[in-house]
Amino acid sequence: MRMGEGLHMGRYYVPLSGLIPHDLTEPVWAGDYAFIARKWDVSIFDWAELQSKHKLHISYTAGDLLLKSCNMEIAVTASSVDDARDKILAFHVVMYARGFHPFSVQLVSSYSINDYAGICSRKSSHGLELLPEGMRTGITSATDCVEVWPAPYASGAAFRKEALARTVTHDLLAQVVDDIDRWNNLRSRYPVCRFLERVLMSSPVVADTGQSLLHVWTGLESIFPKVQSEVSFRLALYLAQLQSPLGDRQDFFQRAKRSYGDRSKVAHGGELKSRDGADPWMEAWSILTHTVRALLNRQCILTEEELIQELLVAADASE
Structure with missing residues (x-):
């Protein structure tokens, strides 16, 4: 057929x-x-x-x-x-x-x-x-x-970022299909996932790297809509805790906090500058894609209150 x-x-x-x-x-x-x-x-x-x-x-x-x-x-x-x-x-x-x-x-x-x-x-x-x-x-x-x-939507990259993977192998497909099932389950339950899809597709095609970085952070901020004060600290903390099953929370917290500083600099008319050879756009993009990876791993989107509770429980357990 x-x-x-x-x-x-x-x-x-x-x-x-x-x-x-x-x-x-x-x-x-x-x-x-x-x-x-x-x-x-x-x-x-x-x-x-x-x-x-x-x-x-x-x-x-x-x-x-x-x-x-x-x-x-x-x-x-x-x-x-x-x-x-x-x-x-x-x-x-x-x-x-x-x-x-x-x-x-x-x-x-x-x-x-x-x-x-x-x-x-x-x-x-x-x-x-x-x-x-x-x-x-x-x-x-x-x-x-x-x-x-x-093409059903715009995609691709307005600039090259060589540090990312390009090679597709035979063994990859089964893993990808399993992730697709997980993602479909998430986006059927959480409308914000549809917005994250749009951010993921559109951010790399924005030619201006500063504006692209701002767009990346629009996606990250959409996950935590209640954050209105102490934004840099709280967003970095929530993102790090969301990531906790996959890696080092402390490192992710520091990276997210620095990247939000880049976002604020662009929003106020400043220019992006590399720190110790690190690409600010790549850092923001990595935080976004790793966050999506964490959502796939968790199979849920926790609220700010639930993440704080999870963090406190983990702290109590370590004592």
């Missing part, structure tokens, strides 16, 4: 820019998701064929440009384009929580890149002979209809 047929489940293919596949010789499936390494180029003639004989909701020249930076794609099983969008977004969130470099969704299609590559040449026996052997069999305009939609 292909896409666009009522509420029946179909597969949607999503080329990604910014990630590098490793040891993905064949599609790897886990749950509703798959990793697929790109095998073939899609020529401008293939795109022209798609424009004239298929269903493109973007221009073929835009499609040609967007795919040039893609080394892989994910596939999702979904009932509609909107359903696919939610599943793609959840994938994006948990990849960021796992420390991956901001990457971009380029488009969505009803067939894999590897399926429609060579579709123009397969129209004739002469064109077929010119293709590599692996491309000679595949879909054609006579038997199949490829549909292509624009």
Whole structure:
């Protein structure tokens, strides 16, 4: 069953820019998701064929440009384009929580890149002979209809941050799918998770690093809406306690407090400066993504009062 047929489940293919596949010789499936390494180029003639004989909701020249930076794609099983969008977004969130470099969704299609590559040449026996052997069999305009939609949301990075991971492996997918289930459970219970999704997607595409850092902190502050006084101290304390199952609370507290100072500096017209080689934007982004990781681990969002109670109980237990 292909896409666009009522509420029946179909597969949607999503080329990604910014990630590098490793040891993905064949599609790897886990749950509703798959990793697929790109095998073939899609020529401008293939795109022209798609424009004239298929269903493109973007221009073929835009499609040609967007795919040039893609080394892989994910596939999702979904009932509609909107359903696919939610599943793609959840994938994006948990990849960021796992420390991956901001990457971009380029488009969505009803067939894999590897399926429609060579579709123009397969129209004739002469064109077929010119293709590599692996491309000679595949879909054609006579038997199949490829549909292509624009990316469902803006994503990626306006600047490069090389310290973050890019390589996607065979073993990663099952872990990611488990995290997606956890995230879906969280966002069904806590509306703030939807806001965090938007912050995670939009912050890296803001070209001005100071404004991007402010946006990151908008997400962090949304988790604790009651904090109105002693903001720097209390936010850092709550974030550190939220993180406690995963690491050093004292270190996280100091990092969050310093990063909130960067946020305040930008908000009052100051300029960001590195401290001992540390990138202020990376520090804020790391605090945000580690916070999402902590939420996935806890499977709940504790209130300020609950975090203080948890902190006091831990202090009593250590005496």
